[in-house]
Amino acid sequence: MGTLSIYEATDFTIISDCLNDYEISQNDHIDEFVHKGISYVTFYEDYYNDIIDAKVRLESVQIEIYRCECSKDELIIFLCSEIYSNENYILLKALSExxxxxxxxxxxxxxxxxxxxxxxxxxxxxxxxxxxxxxxxxxxxxxxxxxxxxxxxxxxxxxxxxxxxxxxx
Known part of the structure; x- marks a missing residue:
């Protein structure tokens, strides 16, 4: 099982402004973006307690994000790269169709x-x-x-x- 982390948006280069699938909430006057598929109060607790539904939801969200944000050629490059080897299963699912x-x-x-x-x-x-x-x-x-x-x-x-x-x- 991997670990999940929360990152600041400033750590990334924004290449897409499509936020349709995200819940946007304010926390101390800072916008937080969480994908709707995992945007529920007990998600992190469920994930770390090995609740199957949380793991399945996270996998579905990851696949959806890759499909929406990457081209087929990018996914193939990622899949054939050692850098993304920990995500091969998710990448393969994103490419499958x-x-x-x-x-x-x-x-x-x-x-x-x-x-x-x-x-x-x-x-x-x-x-x-x-x-x-x-x-x-x-x-x-x-x-x-x-x-x-x-x-x-x-x-x-x-x-x-x-x-x-x-x-x-």
Whole structure:
């Protein structure tokens, strides 16, 4: 679990003035901006007490912010960068409905099976996303991954097996 922090707006360069999804309140004559998805009194307490709803809401808000504020190309750059590696899962979710064949090729080139083997949860999400694309690059990637990692994770094995079963349907 990561930690959440409150930052001053002066710490950032403002690139968007779209505040439709934010609650704006005054605290000691200072405007506070909190995304509506997590703008409830007990959010921080719930988050740090591992309340599932708080974690799900935060993830949804993060995905929404990335989708609204970043282009598809920016998201791909972030996803393929070590700097944002702690946010790979969120970035992948933000990208999930925007990818084309060329983008898939870029992601396949970056995420070798060795990189995926370091984070099984991300690997599962990544392979699930790839399974939506029926093309030779994904087919070969799955074949290579399965050959190197067969039997290591039942969920991943199922994703790949289903992909192969449905490839020609």
């Amino acid at each position: 925007q990818l084309n064949e060329l983008d898939i090729g870029v992601l396949i080139s970056y995420f070798s099976s060795e990189i995926l083997s370091q984070n099984v949860d991300f690997a599962e999400e990544f392979l699930h996303l790839l399974s939506k694309y029926k093309n030779e690059n994904v087919y070969q990637y799955f074949l290579d991954y399965f050959s190197a990692h067969v039997g290591e994770n039942q969920n991943i094995n199922q994703i790949i097996s289903t992909y192969f079963d449905e490839y020609y349907l």
